[in-house]
Amino acid sequence: MVSDSELQVVVLGLGYIGLPTAAVIARTGAHVLGVDVSASVVDTVNSGRVHIEEVDLDGLVSGVVARGTLRASTQIAPADVFVIAVPTPFGNDHAPDITYVLQAATSVAAVLKPGDTVILESTSPVGTTEQVRDLLARLRPDLKVPGRTGEQADIAVAYCPERVLPGRILQELIDNDRVIGGVTPRCARKALAFYRRFVRGACVTTNARAAEMTKLTENAFRDVNIAFANELSLVADTMGVDVWEVIRLANRHPRVNILNPGPGVGGHCIAVDPWFLVHADPANTPLIRTARQVNDGKTDHVVAQAAALIESAPGPVACMGLAFKANIDDFRESPALKVALTLAERFGDRIRVVEPYARALPAAFAGTGAVLTDVDTAIETCPVMIVLVDHDVFRSVPLEERATKLVLDTRGIWPDQPRRRAQPALRVAV
Structure with a gap:
């Protein structure tokens, strides 16, 4: 196994998840390259500063940049592990758009070598990790990809979604349990070894599709429960x-x-x-x-x-x-x-x-x-x-x-606020 000081990691996307993830990995001594399409983001990180608000992130980024374990660029470079943490928005019809994921995977393909691990962290529709694997197979026919032949693969492809709370990201990246889904069991085990370098929480392995659906399930569960509270607030408002x-x-x-x-x-x-x-x-x-x-x-x-x-x-x-x-x-x-x-x-x-x-x-x-x-x-x-x-x-x-x-x-932060009516038909509390 490669030591922390020898490990080369590329994190694609330096947003609210990518930058904290890159900094946490760099803190272990691994050499991390953060890749982002924004030159201003790259310049900010390379100066030891941050472009997002997150508790303790500024101090961590400043430290790992000063030690030389984190740097940023608009260009990808060869590495041992590639972590894709780019946005996955949806269109006007609510159809998911994985364009950024596939673009990131295309960039990875150009520098991929035998022994490398590619991990998708972006929240994605079920089946996206397999699409990444298939794209790598098309772009790099010289490499044996996992799950496509009976032979041992040259690379590993896995999915491991973040499950952090803004304001507590640095703590939860380390302490929260992680679900690691491999395209094959061998891929899951290789990704598990990587996360074990910086995660204290339990790391549970499964297949990529189950891991993808787990992430979607967690957020849908929260959404349904919030919807009940929001609907209840409407009923309560009607009832006075x-x-x-x-x-x-x-x-x-x-x-x-x-x-x-x-x-x-x-x-x-x-x-x-x-x-x-x-x-x-x-x-x-x-x-x-x-x-x-x-x-x-x-x-x-x-x-x-x-x-x-x-x-x-x-x-x-x-x-x-x-x-x-x-x-x-x-x-x-x-x-x-x-x-x-x-x-x-x-x-x-x-x-x-x-x-x-x-x-x-x-x-x-x-x-x-x-x-x-x-x-x-x-x-x-x-x-x-x-x-x-x-x-x-x-x-x-x-x-x-x-x-x-x-x-x-609308947040219930002032329960002692006097209830006043601006007009007979208006209630001013939600």
Whole structure:
């Protein structure tokens, strides 16, 4: 087995998963090359800095770059292990798009040699790892690929999805259990040996298809459970009941654990991955499809509630948060961003966006008249507040500073907020 100091690893994609993964591997002493299509990302990493917000990532990247175990480039190089961590978005019809995965695999094929291991970490439709294997076989007919002949293969191909929580990525990359699916059992064992270098959690091997579906199942499970909470919030609103109190009381049952509702579901996983299952088998996924529709519909409901509140009261409006979850700078598929942008397009310069993890508003806000502001200014100047993200800094605002405000709290962070009606038909609590 190659020692840590001799191991050469290439991580393709230096985003929210790829960069932390590359840094964690580099910390073991392995020599890691991070490959990204963005020259600015490459320059940032090579200077020992980071382009994403994640707890302790800046210090780790600075350290491994200084030690020479991590560097970045726009060009791939030969290595012993290739980890593909690129995006897998979906189109307008919710069909998964694995173009970036196949492009990354094409790059790998150009430098592949006998003995190498190729691992796909990107969340992918079932069967994608086999497509990567088949692509490598077409591009490199000189190499024996696994599972295509009865002979021992020259390379290993496996799938091992990430299962981390933003804000805890560095810890969870090491401590969480990993599911490692090989195209063949031999491939799974070889990938297992690699992950054992830096993972303390249990590493369980299976086949590639089972590992791919496991990742999709985990996120669909979360989506369905959030949909129940979001649907419950709509019913409670109709009934004139405090949904947060209902959930708190219901969760005292020993076998009930209802999640918290919100303005929808965002992020690169839960808002996207369930569609991969629906697209693969639409006839047998009515529950998963409905959960997606409920969660997307909740965002539209919040927009309608917020618009009614804004129309009932003059003055500036604070939209509190754009990120898809608390205390991070990740806006991908964020329902908070969708709500704030829709309100900005409708109410223009009345909208003040409060997002402590943004230096500027996203480009989509250009021309709307909305401005980025801070918490203190919003408290001083905005009679209406729309809470969209439960950032810690928002939770810290005391009652005496918001008691006179009209508040739509979609996250339940201010349970002591006085309930006020801006007009007879409007409830201002979700």
